[in-house]
Amino acid sequence: MSDDKLPVVKGEEEPGPVQVAEPIPDPGLEPHEYRITDIDPKAADRVERQVSTMFGLATLLVLGACVAYFVIPRDAELSFGPLSGNANNMTLGLCVGLALFLIGAGAIQWAKKLMVDEEIVEERHAAHSTLAQKADITDAFQQGVAESGFTRRKLIRRSMIGALAALGLPAIVFLRDLGPLPGRALYSTIWAKGIRVVNDVTLRPIKPSDMIVGQLVNAAPANLAALQEDSPAEYQNAKAKSAVIVVRIKPSEIQTPPGRENWGIDGILCYSKICTHVGCPISLYEQTTHHVLCPCHQSTFDLADAAKVVFGPAARPLPQLPLAVDSEGYLVAQSDFTEPVGPSFFERG
Structure with missing residues (x-):
């Protein structure tokens, strides 16, 4: 094969200068958008009543579960077309399940509509906290409590405490299913x-x-x-x-x-x-x-x-x-x- 017909082999190209990307500039915080509950006290009161209602209904459902445990016969059945189940167990499950749902939904609504939602920036710091930093953390926690409205909004606080306290009642009532104490x-x-x-x-x-x-x-x-x-x-x-x-x-x-x-x-x-x-x-x-x-x-x-x-x-x-x-x-x-x-x-x- 003649030299003019040999395939041309390209050598490795010399690497060019490395392009160093510029750091992305700090975009900063977006402008804060106020919610209607931040500017309208009546809207905030409506949300407070909604949250309190959820907590109150949760309390009633928990009490209903305790009552149903004793009132509904253990062998009672509920039928929904081809589906059927024990009425006592289904009632207990629905009441306690809905109570937990309402407590969770109320807490979410409270956080989204009433708690302060302003963004903050916190600089990174060493893992060890100085006395001054600990004092700042304590102050920040107390500020968070104040901003959450937990101490100021008594209706929400009382209804939430009541709902959470009521959740302990089924745990006590349902212990009866464990049977009698062994005694002698x-x-x-x-x-x-x-x-x-x-x-x-x-x-x-x-x-x-x-x-x-x-x-x-x-x-x-x-x-x-x-x-x-x-x-x-x-x-x-x-x-x-x-x-x-x-x-x-x-x-x-x-x-x-x-x-x-x-x-x-x-x-x-x-x-x-x-x-x-x-x-x-x-x-x-x-x-x-x-x-x-x-x-x-x-x-x-x-x-x-x-x-x-x-x-x-x-x-x-x-x-x-x-x-x-x-x-x-x-x-x-x-x-x-x-x-x-x-x-x-x-x-x-």
């Missing part, structure tokens, strides 16, 4: 002298000969099933407190506390199934160590040593149910638990 409910169960121990799935009574060393069985009192049809709510309460685990350990490996020498039957022991930490059901058993583990927070109990806590947050052992054998050879309870079952609570020592 955990101090007794449906276990009693002569009540048979049955498998909690098959409901078959358990004999000592049915269990082998190392076995753990989830069990319940025989009188629990009768409650299921008569009183479902009472059945659930009784089941939650009376659930037990039955385990068989070599008698030579059991450390029996004083006074419990006759609580077991040939190495068969019975303990509450409810963890003493927060009440989770337990049954994760390791037969070599005789440890049972709570799956919720890993509290570990030694069933061969009166179910003492060996690890975890539980503060006391699992309550033990004293066992005996009836005339037909089935395991039965000697009595109810001798201590409260379930999680610890503040009434206990």
Whole structure:
């Protein structure tokens, strides 16, 4: 190829002088535009009444929610065509939701129409504040309070405080839904002298000969099933407190506390199934160590040593149910638990 037909390769162009942009001039603050409420006292009074009305309605809605909680039946239904829902819950939600909306809308209207909206410029300064700067901040805060009209506009101040104070009433009233205080409910169960121990799935009574060393069985009192049809709510309460685990350990490996020498039957022991930490059901058993583990927070109990806590947050052992054998050879309870079952609570020592 001849030289005159070779492609022309352009070399890199020499960079020209760097153009330094001029800084953007400070545009300053735009002229302040006064609102109608700044120049017309009657307009400002109208807005004050509007805001106060919103706060007042919010207070009435909160009180209405408290009244509806007691007046509207819990099983009442509201239907809107194909949609339906619980009347009590819907009324509470609407009343409290609208009250919160009105408080927010009133605060926005107050800020937009009545509070001072003049723009200010504040120079940047070091993070550390001098005593003089702290004094300036305090003065600025007090000035802001004065400019907001909070101290001067008593109607808004009183209605807003009333609405916010009323919001605390539903929180107190709705605590009723948490149920009654435990009182002494955990101090007794449906276990009693002569009540048979049955498998909690098959409901078959358990004999000592049915269990082998190392076995753990989830069990319940025989009188629990009768409650299921008569009183479902009472059945659930009784089941939650009376659930037990039955385990068989070599008698030579059991450390029996004083006074419990006759609580077991040939190495068969019975303990509450409810963890003493927060009440989770337990049954994760390791037969070599005789440890049972709570799956919720890993509290570990030694069933061969009166179910003492060996690890975890539980503060006391699992309550033990004293066992005996009836005339037909089935395991039965000697009595109810001798201590409260379930999680610890503040009434206990």
